[in-house]
Amino acid sequence: MQAINKWGKSFGIYLLLVILFPFIMPDEYYRSVGIIIGLHAVVSIGLCLVMGLAGQISLGQAAFWGIGAYTSAVLTTKYGLSPLIGLIASGLLPGLFAFILGRAIAGLQGYYLAMATLAFGYIVQIGINEWEPVTGGASGMISIPPIPFFGESELSMYYLIWGVVTCVLLFSLNLLHSRVGRAFRAIHKGEIAATSMGIDVRKFKLNAFVISGMFAGISGGLYAHYMGILDPQPFGLHDSIKFLTMVVIGGMTSIWGALAGTVLINSISEGLVMLSEVIPGLQGDFDTIVFGAILMLIIMFMPEGIVPCIRAAYEKAAAKRAKAKQVQKQSEQVVERKAAT
């Protein structure tokens, strides 16, 4: 209850922006950008739960995204199942993968965890590439059916995706201000203290990992049906790092930060695409220069990320105003008392 009041205002602004965006930018292209941002947001919110709250790291988040995408794509195109069943499976299977991987590495921390997830990401991408009879290998898959009803236009797809984003956002925010979320945050700050409060650190880390895998998977499934075609390319290290950058720039400990980071990084990407049309010499993954630089600079100069920094500044200003008000009140009282005597 209090949680809702806490972010009531920002939530209102969020809803308004989401609903109005397709009409502010009534171009099909921007709607498709909006869809991609929404899909990325689901992944990065999940990653934020793992990194910011449970204090772990995953450098293979795009792999869960890919597993989700291929699960639904294969089920619908090869076995003719309905996209709805495909989508459910695309949440469950990556969750299962995350569970197995997470169980295995739940005791790992820091560098070991980073490397294990990095390796996992590679294995998945290699697997997709090599398992040609099912995934179509490097050439990919085509004619993945769209989602019924919503898949008919960019606009309805946009609202479907952002509906999912909103659900994921609400779920995560609720979680954050609950018994489970507090357990996550406690683990992040100190595992010994958390354990002595009765928190099963391994179990909760695993939970966070599985949830993030499922979020990424669902987003992947939606991505597959939205695009209609798939190839292994977007499910590798490049995109894992892109997700990482989104979470880091927005602020690892903030769900809103992950959302803001997603919008920001995608806007930067769009800007870079436009830039590359103007400057002919640009080649290769020059967007990774920006991502790398952002990761580096944020850690060096603003490790909390943008959203918590803005919030801190805002609260500071609010406190200052409250104090000024109090001082004013006191001086008024003094004046009144003087007047009375």
Next chain:
Amino acid sequence: MTELLQYVANGLVSGGIYAIVAVGFITIYSVSKVINLAQGEFLMLGGMMTVALIGMNIPYGEAALLAIAAVTLIGVLMQKYVIAYVKNSNPISLIILTIGISTLIRGIASTAWGKDAFALAPITSNEPISFAGVNIAQQSVWILLSVLIILFLLWFLMEKTILGKKINACSINPMAARLMGISPAKMSMLAFAISGATGAIAGIVIAPLNVTSYDVGVLLGIKGFSAAILGGLGNPLGATAAAFLLGIVESLGAGYVSSGMKDAFAFLVLIGVLLIKPSGIFGERSVGKGGL
């Protein structure tokens, strides 16, 4: 039998390269307690810069030397201006930081040189040497030779010289080292220089055999890290042995199972090791906390 020997020989060559990367990780980690996830990029830079310099009509030898010097300098600058700046942050931040550096370097490389793969001419002729039915490229001999020389020099430096003792002192107890007039910051910089230089050399010698491109560093980095963990962080000899083992396993897997899955084998080994024995099969030595 010949086939098996051939695979083992191939495995030894790539294992040698992983050994260099692994020892690079350990050198930096032991002094500064940072796992430099940009380690693989040193190799990529060594190979790519040499290719680029040769493209500018600079002779092979000079190009290689220039590239090694440049990568060493990059290592030093990285330590001085980035790593040292965030010295006391938590492991997650350090991971993100070094991942950021590695991403940045990779991005710059792909922008500067494109995403194509380049081949570097072998040091001596392309003609393979035949020995008991096993064909070995001459370049492989060069690779193994340089790997062994580098490993020997590193061992000599760390175990037999005053400088090595100083580095060890910083690794064991930075505070005490500082009291004795050894600067941990300088030693840390030196460690980055050493890994930069050795990484660049490895990148150059391997380029003629496997083509080089902007993204070879990631895979080499992960595999080197796998070897470092397998051997036990802080145990260079164990890591070297593990690296050769990894190379052979990978080569056998590629030969007998599927060549497309070659890289997956190395990673499965890594994950397997992490599950069974995160402290490495050859045991850990004075690793310290450093967030692990």
Next chain:
Amino acid sequence: MTALLEVQNLSRDFGGVRAVNRVDFQVQQGEILALIGPNGAGKSTVLNMVSGVIPPSEGEIRFDNKLMASVPGYEYAGLGITRTFQNLQTFDDMTVLENVMVGMHTRTRSSLFACGMNLASARSEEREMRKRAQLWLEHVGLDAESASLAGSLPYGKLRLMEIARAMVAEPRLLLLDEPAAGLNHTETLEMSRMFQDIRKNGTAILLVEHDMDMIMTIADRIVVLDQGTKIAEGTPREIQENPRVIAAYLGEDEE
């Protein structure tokens, strides 16, 4: 009557150095037992073993007749052992209230799903947690700070917050590691009074402390450690007159 906590032959080595050597003691239901001794006597190590933070090298710990050796650390709180820390372990980026609510983890059941969906069951549990946490904050006198971030509180108040956080779990045994360190005289007095209240309500306390005034007023019995070994046990009066204890403390003073 069996003891609530029974420690037998407890030892702990740190890399060949014996920090705690064959220590025996018992904590009865609802008593305050103080563990004292010069610096480095191994008091905190004993507390860490009793709370499951580090495993003993040798010996047995029984809580409520249950052998604790195979119990994982996170189950201690649920069984009824909670603790505070000498070098505060607070969750700085949570509010004071949230910190205390973490303490209620074992007393609540809502699943991840229920919490994320904000189900009615999770909401009512959350309200209950909030209420109880608030109650304990009032007990320790921190109700005014409940919405502040823990990181912004001074040392003394954080100690109180840790006590509230340990107490909301309704433990049967509360372990306190130097709760009065860094507090002034009045604050120490208040804290002593609070511990007596806690005992009155049935929670036993195992207390590691340097403040002799506090110990002599509130402890029912005292166990004295010196260099990892138990050298005396008895009521405060007995301990004050014990020549070995005096020697141990004087020995320390000479250094």
